[in-house]
Amino acid sequence: MSILCQTTARQENQAAGLLRIATLPGHRGYGSVIHYRGFLVIQTVSTTPFNDQKPGTSGLRKKVKIFQQPRYAENFIQSVFDSLDGFAGQTLVLGGDGRYLNREVIQIAMKMAAANGFGRVLVGQGGILSTPAASNLIRKAGAFGGLVLSASHNPGGPDEDFGIKYNVSNGGPAPEKVTDAIHARTLEIDSYRIIDAPDVDLDSIGISQLGDMTVEVVDPVALYAELMESLFDFPAIKALIAGGFTLSFDSMSAVTGPYATEIFEKRLGAPAGTVQNGTPLPDFGHHHPDPNLVHAKQLYDRMMASDAPDFGAASDGDGDRNLIIGRHSYVTPSDSLAVLAANAHLAPGYAAGLKGIARSMPTSGAADRVAEKLGIPLYETPTGWKFFGNLLDAGMATICGEESAGTGSDHVREKDGIWAVLLWLNILAVRKQSVVDIMAEHWATYGRNYYARHDYEAIAKDKADALMAALRDKLTTLPGMVNSGGTIKAADDFAYTDPTDQSVSKNQGVRVLFEDGSRVVMRLSGTGTEGATLRVYIERYMGVDGDLGLETGDALAPLIAAAQEVADIAGYTGMDKPSVIT
Numbered sequence: 001m002s003i004l005c006q007t008t009a010r011q012e013n014q015a016a017g018l019l020r021i022a023t024l025p026g027h028r029g030y031g032s033v034i035h036y037r038g039f040l041v042i043q044t045v046s047t048t049p050f051n052d053q054k055p056g057t058s059g060l061r062k063k064v065k066i067f068q069q070p071r072y073a074e075n076f077i078q079s080v081f082d083s084l085d086g087f088a089g090q091t092l093v094l095g096g097d098g099r100y101l102n103r104e105v106i107q108i109a110m111k112m113a114a115a116n117g118f119g120r121v122l123v124g125q126g127g128i129l130s131t132p133a134a135s136n137l138i139r140k141a142g143a144f145g146g147l148v149l150s151a152s153h154n155p156g157g158p159d160e161d162f163g164i165k166y167n168v169s170n171g172g173p174a175p176e177k178v179t180d181a182i183h184a185r186t187l188e189i190d191s192y193r194i195i196d197a198p199d200v201d202l203d204s205i206g207i208s209q210l211g212d213m214t215v216e217v218v219d220p221v222a223l224y225a226e227l228m229e230s231l232f233d234f235p236a237i238k239a240l241i242a243g244g245f246t247l248s249f250d251s252m253s254a255v256t257g258p259y260a261t262e263i264f265e266k267r268l269g270a271p272a273g274t275v276q277n278g279t280p281l282p283d284f285g286h287h288h289p290d291p292n293l294v295h296a297k298q299l300y301d302r303m304m305a306s307d308a309p310d311f312g313a314a315s316d317g318d319g320d321r322n323l324i325i326g327r328h329s330y331v332t333p334s335d336s337l338a339v340l341a342a343n344a345h346l347a348p349g350y351a352a353g354l355k356g357i358a359r360s361m362p363t364s365g366a367a368d369r370v371a372e373k374l375g376i377p378l379y380e381t382p383t384g385w386k387f388f389g390n391l392l393d394a395g396m397a398t399i400c401g402e403e404s405a406g407t408g409s410d411h412v413r414e415k416d417g418i419w420a421v422l423l424w425l426n427i428l429a430v431r432k433q434s435v436v437d438i439m440a441e442h443w444a445t446y447g448r449n450y451y452a453r454h455d456y457e458a459i460a461k462d463k464a465d466a467l468m469a470a471l472r473d474k475l476t477t478l479p480g481m482v483n484s485g486g487t488i489k490a491a492d493d494f495a496y497t498d499p500t501d502q503s504v505s506k507n508q509g510v511r512v513l514f515e516d517g518s519r520v521v522m523r524l525s526g527t528g529t530e531g532a533t534l535r536v537y538i539e540r541y542m543g544v545d546g547d548l549g550l551e552t553g554d555a556l557a558p559l560i561a562a563a564q565e566v567a568d569i570a571g572y573t574g575m576d577k578p579s580v581i582t
């Protein structure tokens, strides 16, 4: 017989009144069948499909108002469960970045997990788990999978974004075959299962029962901090900081606050105040938690000031992205991946060397040159961390990275913002050089990939689709054509065959490749929630004998013009310049 629930006084009050899922009205009452398991009421609630629940680059991301529609979150969560086999009695990890709706959806997901037969839920205290910490917890606990509630770098709040992503037992985002199955299920779902029980107290660490299911509220930081300590030379970094090295980490009022405070200030001895905006807020303090030069301008300005710290970094809403800025020196994510790969052996966790490097297709080729020098394979995958999972599981790659400010390794199956910062700090502690000097030496050794991404945001979807369709139509006519960028050598729509299971992913972005090795890549973002976002990635390689000290904008100007000539961006979008340049 089930124990009904160990409830707190607060929960009893909630149970007596309306449960806190009032912000998601109507989850009961759409016609339900009631079953009893012990004292526990399991409801099978009738529903009808929503036709907009196709997971994007990284899970389902929508405006909060869309998630607040009756049955919307429930439909998606049930579709996830319906697409999985064999989880009865197993563990589900649950947590999110603390954004608006996080707690409410966690309560719903727990009650649905209990009604669907999971044996245990591990949930971060306060509903908090950074994405890499969730990945670690799934792996360490041997969980069946996890639900990560986040819209990552997208803004939060009642009028902003929310998201749900399912991660599989390796700790990584569900691969395409799983997300396709989830999407198919969302289109035919006719009921979901949920128990009728008071909310679980998310704020106290401890164990309680939700029907037959155990709920463990766990410290979201401890296990992750331990993992970091096992990979990096904390005493060396601590000595660097004690010797006067200064750093500034901007958590952007998002999930990394507690992680960064524990690791940088408590364990590594950085002074209080090193972590800025360190309290996770449901609306990220009205900021956009995307660690780029536009949204992390506060940090950028601090790093460009005459009294700048030695090292600055930021992370995003859910803690998987990173921004690295040395004193007076911004490091592009593509260059950061290359430097980390070239120097990873300086950290204890990677002393044995790398098995391979993987990067997404639009990421610059800087890491390719490192792989070549190290004599290890380089894998080029479509955009989306989920494509790295198989390579990491197969031991084919150790370090992965993306131009979109994500870097990570085989320690978890997500990109990891704090991990990237710690690897940089470990390298700085060993090399005892400034970021500027490390970059200069890197370019002098490998040459420099000048690189920028231009985003055209909130374009009408039909216009964006028309632009891409026209571009795809002319692909065969482009080779041999001469424009501002030079002579076009080849043009294609990137397709990827996963070397581990031979699965094929097509239409992953248009590439226009020039004879001198420069390229322009265009694709539509899979993470936006408003209209469409066109991403234009521009890259020009300069060998070691070329000019390595150009301004990026100057170095790329001919290719920026070429992108306009090939795709008529202004004509389709009505925008004469991008909304964001990173």
Ligand code: G16
Binding pocket: 057, 058, 151, 152, 153, 316, 320, 321, 360, 383, 384, 385, 386, 402, 404, 406, 524, 525, 526, 527, 528, 535
């Ligand atoms: C997600 C994915 C990344 C991807 C990024 C941008 O990041 O995990 O792999 O590079 O989106 O995708 P898009 O260009 O389609 O918007 P995150 O940090 O949002 O989870």
